[in-house]
Amino acid sequence: MSSPQQPTLLIVDDNPTNIKVLFGFLRDAGFRVLVAKDGGNALEKLQETLPDLILLDVMMPGIDGFETCRRLKQDETTRAIPVIFMTALAEAEHKVKGLALGAVDYITKPFQQEEVLARIDLHLKLRSLAAELADKNEQLSDINTVLEEKVAARTQELQDMQAQMVLTEKMSSLGQLVAGVAHEINNPVGFISGNIEHARGYLGDLKGLIEMYRTCYPEPAPEIVEEIEAIELDYLLDDFPKLLESLHEGSQRIAQISRSMRTFSRADTDHQVEFDLHEGIDSTLMILKHRLKANEQRPAIAISKEYGNLPAVQCYPGQLNQVFMNLLANAIDALDEGSAGRSFADLTANPNRIHVQTRLSDDRTQVIVRIADNGAGMPPEVQKRVFENSFTTKAVGKGTGLGLAIARQIVVERHGGQLEFTSELGQGTEFAIHLPLTI
Ligand SMILES: Nc1ncnc2c1ncn2[C@@H]1O[C@H](COP(=O)(O)OP(=O)(O)OP(=O)(O)O)[C@@H](O)[C@H]1O
Ligand SMILES: [Mg+2]
The missing domain is CATH 3.40.50.2300 (Response regulator)
Known part of the structure; x- marks a missing residue:
């Protein structure tokens, strides 16, 4: 048997x-x-x-x-x-x-019968022990894998949380600052433009009065004639309204900046709201204007816009502005980096450019925002790591390496979209934000 x-x-x-x-x-x-x-x-x-x-x-x-x-x-x-x-x-x-x-x-x-049996017995035992050992080893390595996975998941969770906290902190402190400054600017701008209106009126009155004097007293006293020449009265009367006009224009521009700052720092609500992405991009560009201007190293960066006909997008506006901010700031950094060592003549002939394009996807289910620069570009080993928390190629104190990690988190996790890029060393980089339209 x-x-x-x-x-x-x-x-x-x-x-x-x-x-x-x-x-x-x-x-x-x-x-x-x-x-x-x-x-x-x-x-x-x-x-x-x-x-x-x-x-x-x-x-x-x-x-x-x-x-x-x-x-x-x-x-x-x-x-x-x-x-x-x-x-x-x-x-x-x-x-x-x-x-x-x-x-x-x-x-x-x-x-020798005894010997044969003893050896067979020994080797069968050895074999079953080996099998048992292999089994235990496998169990151990299973446990190990589970532990490793848990540790990796936890690490990822912590890193996400860290990025989220930095994001919230960055956003709320920057947002508060910007909103505060915008608010402070608003009052003085308000009374400058309000008073310019009055000044226009007063000037009109004064001009009328002078005309009246001229008609009623065609031959003024010699001191008055002398003074009229000294102050070039005709030129003054001609120039004064132009001057008021440019004061008015200036105050309008400040008001526009203040509006942009408030748009940029729109406090994020806990639910999504409808937002005009173009307003977000424009206000972000306005905030970054000082970085786009010419400096000792390079001429001004040319911004070209190609805005499509977009519907309002359900989103967290303050966070999306943060994404635009990070992508545009990175593009400016890349252009600065690419400009180093190039002559001004060369830079004028081949200017630094940032192109912003928005459009609706062909199937009309998502909005695509592209931000392209013709800056330094990235080598493949950098491309692999750009979304990593704390990965930066910038000098200590200049970059934290969080910009893209945060941007991706906002686009992918908060908005269910995608953030992609293509880049070629020495040619430039293009980032594309895809945002689903929730109907
Ligand atoms: N437009 C771009 N052109 C070239 N390299 C880029 C571009 N955008 C990002 N990078 C590369 O990706 C890295 C990571 O970008 P990320 O925005 O996450 O961090 P950072 O800009 O270095 O620092 P931070 O944004 O936190 O101040 C950058 O250091 C840079 O090497
Ligand atoms: Mg950055």
């Missing part, structure tokens, strides 16, 4: 007497015994059953013991089965060769 716990042995030998002896006492010892008459026969049998141990004769016709062993060890399915060679006492080099081929042991003919 064979039971599942009963170990199976395969005897491979061409000598019927040997087989008979071995078969008898091994079966009596409780093993299930299979027999093969040569190497070829053994390899065939192994296709059907995998024994727990193989007793292999060296000298056999056809495929001999060594070759059989070599093939067993080459095959993934049979490699782990322990092989014990059976050899005559005198054949020392057989033992060495057998062990070298991967056999675990050898027994010598004529067989």
Whole structure:
């Protein structure tokens, strides 16, 4: 009777007497015994059953013991089965060769029953211990993988949280500052433009009065004639309204900047609101104006806009402005970097440019904003890492390496969109923001 716990042995030998002896006492010892008459026969049998141990004769016709062993060890399915060679006492080099081929042991003919059983027992035990060990190892490595995954997930969570906190802090402090400044500017701008109106009126009155004097007193006293010449009265009267006009224009411009600042710093509500992206981009460009101007290193950066006909987008406006800010600031940095070492003449001939394009996707399900610069571009090793938290190629104190990590978080996580880019070293970079339109 064979039971599942009963170990199976395969005897491979061409000598019927040997087989008979071995078969008898091994079966009596409780093993299930299979027999093969040569190497070829053994390899065939192994296709059907995998024994727990193989007793292999060296000298056999056809495929001999060594070759059989070599093939067993080459095959993934049979490699782990322990092989014990059976050899005559005198054949020392057989033992060495057998062990070298991967056999675990050898027994010598004529067989000592006790010895054969002891060795088989030993190797079966070793094998089951090895299997158990492999099992434990696998369990350990499973546990390890789970732990590693947990640690990685937690690290990612913390990094996201950190970026989010920095974002919130940056946004709220910057937002408050900008909103505060905008508010402070508003009052004085208000009374400048309000008073310019009055000044226009007063000037009109005064002019009228002077005309009246001229009509009523066509020949004024000599001191007055002298003074009229000294102050160039006609020029003054002609220039005064122009001067008021430019004061008015200036105050309008300040008011516009103040409006942009308030748009830029729009406090984020906890729900999305409708927002005109163009207003956001324009206000951000306004805030960055001082960085776009000419400086000692380079002429002004040319901004070109290609705005499509966009619907209002449901979003967090303050956060999207932050994305525009980061992308535009990066573009300016890249242009500054690309300008270093170039002559002014060269820079004038091939000017620094930032192109902003907005459009609706062909299927009208999303809005696409592209911000392209013809600056330094990025090598592939930088491209791989730009979205990493704290990755920067900029000097210490200049970049924190959070800009794009935050931008991506806002676009992808807060708005369910995508943030992609293409870049070529020395040619420039283009970032594309895709925002889904929620209908
Ligand atoms: N338009 C671009 N052209 C070339 N390189 C860019 C551009 N935008 C980003 N990079 C590269 O990606 C890196 C990461 O950008 P990111 O905005 O995240 O950080 P940063 O600009 O270095 O610092 P921070 O924005 O926090 O002040 C930059 O240091 C730069 O090397
Ligand atoms: Mg940046």
